[in-house]
Amino acid sequence: MNIFSSFFERYSLFLFFALTIPITFAIAFLPFPADILPFLMVLVPSVMAIVLAGVTGGRKSIGALLKKLVQWRVSFKWYAITLAVALAVRLSMSLLALALGWIQSIQIRRWTPVQFMAFFVMLYIAAALEELGWRGFALPKLLVRRSALFSGLLVGVLWGTVHLALHLPGMILSASPWPATVIGLIGLSLVITWLFVNTEGSLVIASLYHAAQSFFVIVNDGITGPQQSWLQAIASVVVALGVIVLTGPDLRRGHAKRLEARTETPTSP
Numbered sequence: 307m308n309i310f311s312s313f314f315e316r317y318s319l320f321l322f323f324a325l326t327i328p329i330t331f332a333i334a335f336l337p338f339p340a341d342i343l344p345f346l347m348v349l350v351p352s353v354m355a356i357v358l359a360g361v362t363g364g365r366k367s368i369g370a371l372l373k374k375l376v377q378w379r380v381s382f383k384w385y386a387i388t389l390a391v392a393l394a395v396r397l398s399m400s401l402l403a404l405a406l407g408w409i410q411s412i413q414i415r416r417w418t419p420v421q422f423m424a425f426f427v428m429l430y431i432a433a434a435l436e437e438l439g440w441r442g443f444a445l446p447k448l449l450v451r452r453s454a455l456f457s458g459l460l461v462g463v464l465w466g467t468v469h470l471a472l473h474l475p476g477m478i479l480s481a482s483p484w485p486a487t488v489i490g491l492i493g494l495s496l497v498i499t500w501l502f503v504n505t506e507g508s509l510v511i512a513s514l515y516h517a518a519q520s521f522f523v524i525v526n527d528g529i530t531g532p533q534q535s536w537l538q539a540i541a542s543v544v545v546a547l548g549v550i551v552l553t554g555p556d557l558r559r560g561h562a563k564r565l566e567a568r569t570e571t572p573t574s575p
Contacts, residue, residue, distance in 0.1 A: 315362040319447045323464055326354050326439065331471045340476050347471060348432045351439025359443065374442045374509040375434055384505050385514070391497065392518035395545060396525050399537040403529045413527035426521050433516035434509070440465055440495075441502055441512045454503045454557040455496070455550060462495030463488070479531075486535035493542030494519065500549045500557040 314321065330350045333343055359367040400412045417425070440461055448457035466488035472479040479487060498512050505511045519542075526534055549557060 314358065318358045318362055319444060322351075322354050322358055322439065322444055326350050327464065327468055329354075330468045331474075334471045334474050334477060340478065344472060344478060345432070347468075348435045351443075351468075352435045353439075355439040355443035371438065371442055374507070375438060375513075376510070377508060378510045380505045380508045380511055384501065384508070384511055388501060388511055388515045389518055391545060392515055393522050393525075395519055395538070395541045396522035398541045398544075399534065400526055400529065402537055402540070403526075403533060408530075408533055409528040411528075412525060415524040415527050417524070422524070425524075426517065429520045430513060430517040433520070434513040437498075437509055437513045437516055441498060442509045445499065445502060446507060449503070453555040454499050455555040458496040458499030458557065459492065461499070462492035465495055466491035479535075482532050482535045486532075486539040490535065490539035490542050493539065493544075493546040496546035496557075497542065497549060500546075500553065503557050 330347050333346050333350070336343065336346070338346070355371060356368055359371045363370075397412075400409070403409045404412060445457055445461055448460060452460075469479075469487050469491060470484055471477065473482065473484045473487065474480065494516075498515055501511050501515055502508065523534070529537065
């Protein structure tokens with residue numbers, strides 16, 4: 307490894323954060339329709355991750371990074387948990403809105419099966435592009451030296467900071483409260499980190515939860531955008547706190563902790 311590659315390897319995580327955030331904000335000022343800009347923004351984390359992986363490890367590192375997108379062999383239980391938690395978050399939002407008098411009844415979007423499928427596919431692709439950078443590239447590097455709790459929090463804060471670009475004038479979240487977005491994404495990051503560390507770093511599960519919690523907005527019809535922002539922040543933080551209380555700073559379930567302890571215990575000669 308030459309000095310150039312060694313420098314990028316050592317500072318790749320810092321460079322990922324330092325480049326992703328300003329480039330994302332810069333895209334907001336491009337002379338393109340506001341509806342197109344968010345799709346360009348979700349490309350930034352994945353492009354940065356691929357570039358940095360290529361600079362530090364060449365084609366082999368890029369291949370290893372991209373391979374994470376198709377590593378779907380995870381216990382069915384975790385697929386069920388992922389979808390159930392995502393749905394529970396959105397249903398709790400509607401129940402809270404109902405209790406606050408913001409809606410008169412829980413409303414489900416009236417779409418055809420094809421529309422539902424197209425919506426989910428679009429969300430999954432966008433989520434996978436984001437996750438490739440944040441959870442595929444950045445999170446594993448943090449987990450080498452930091453706890454899952456700290457890593458999830460740091461990624462969540464920076465991920466939330468990036469999304470502030472969507473609150474700029476003319477952008478899709480300009481009318482929504484930015485503190486709710488940041489808080490909600492910190493909670494979301496912790497939940498995804500919990501799923502990630504308990505499924506051996508499955509980017510498919512991370513992307514599925516990311517997409518599913520957006521997809522189940524179909525049960526939140528009638529709730530305004532700003533109201534949804536705060537409700538989602540509350541629900542995500544509650545779930546994240548529940549995970550932390552049950553698993554501790556490593557965010558691992560009991561069986562995973564015992565298995566890891568047995569693996570690390572030296573055997574007698």
